[in-house]
Amino acid sequence: MARASDEAVPFRGGTGYASRMRLGLLFALAFTSCIIQAPTQEGTKTAVPKAAAAPPVEVKSGANFGDKVELVQATLTPGRAMPGESFHVTFLFRVLDTIDREYMIFVHVEDAEGRVDRLNVDHAPRAKPVSQWQKGELVRDDFDVPVPPGMAVHGLNLIMGLWDPRTDERMPLKNRDQVRNDGRDRVFVATIPVGN
Numbered sequence: 001m002a003r004a005s006d007e008a009v010p011f012r013g014g015t016g017y018a019s020r021m022r023l024g025l026l027f028a029l030a031f032t033s034c035i036i037q038a039p040t041q042e043g044t045k046t047a048v049p050k051a052a053a054a055p056p057v058e059v060k061s062g063a064n065f066g067d068k069v070e071l072v073q074a075t076l077t078p079g080r081a082m083p084g085e086s087f088h089v090t091f092l093f094r095v096l097d098t099i100d101r102e103y104m105i106f107v108h109v110e111d112a113e114g115r116v117d118r119l120n121v122d123h124a125p126r127a128k129p130v131s132q133w134q135k136g137e138l139v140r141d142d143f144d145v146p147v148p149p150g151m152a153v154h155g156l157n158l159i160m161g162l163w164d165p166r167t168d169e170r171m172p173l174k175n176r177d178q179v180r181n182d183g184r185d186r187v188f189v190a191t192i193p194v195g196n
Contacts, residue, residue: 054080054193063179063187065162065171069130070094072138074158074189081156081194084149089158091141095133103130103162103171109145112155112191121145122163130162147194158189 057079061071075090091105107121124130125141133139147156159182162171170185180188 053078057190057192059190061179061187061189062175063181064096064174065185067174068095068097068099068171069133069162070096071160071187071189074160076158076190076192079192081145081147081192082196083147083151083194086144086146087192088142088144091160093133093139093141095135095137095139097135099130099133101131101164101166103164105141106161106163106170107143107145108159108186110157110159111153112157113153116151116153119145119148151194153194155191155193157191159186160189161186 056075056077058073058075060073063071065071070093072092072094074092077088077090081087089107102124104122104124107123109119109121110116111118121143123143125139126143127139127141145156145158161173163169164171173179173181173185173187176183182188
């Protein structure tokens with residue numbers, strides 16, 4: 001003879017499909033509400049989804065340096081910089097005439113609002129030295145610009161030119177009235193927004 005304690009006792013809501021679904025939902029809600037994020041060394045952090053990378057910014061220039069080199073265009077990837085990360089820059093130059101000196105490409109990255117000291121990203125061209133550039137050739141130069149962590153700016157101006165480190169002279173900008181510049185043989189390339 002079976003005892004009352006040995007008999008199956010149906011769930012109060014009934015034994016049908018709907019009752020089992022309510023029970024499953026109840027357990028799921030109770031279980032997920034008990035999950036908490038584990039603390040880290042810095043404390044409990046909520047994961048913030050990273051914003052999608054901004055599309056590249058492509059800027060046509062036409063800046064003529066010394067009737068020797070034309071900056072055809074610049075591409076900044078991504079089109080928005082983030083503190084603590086780098087953005088990539090590609091310059092495309094057209095060689096107008098032979099060059100007898102080893103110029104460097106100077107790049108000044110300045111706060112668009114003028115509050116923070118500039119970053120210098122001066123470098124020799126990556127592909128080959130300037131003295132080996134051939135008339136009529138298109139030369140591509142790629143480099144990265146690191147944005148310091150915690151840099152509290154809304155935008156960065158990218159300014160460039162060509163510079164001879166031996167004489168400390170810049171290659172003169174010939175078409176100052178046609179391109180944005182500061183009158184000191186520095187060409188304004190673009191402003192890149194910073195942050196979300």
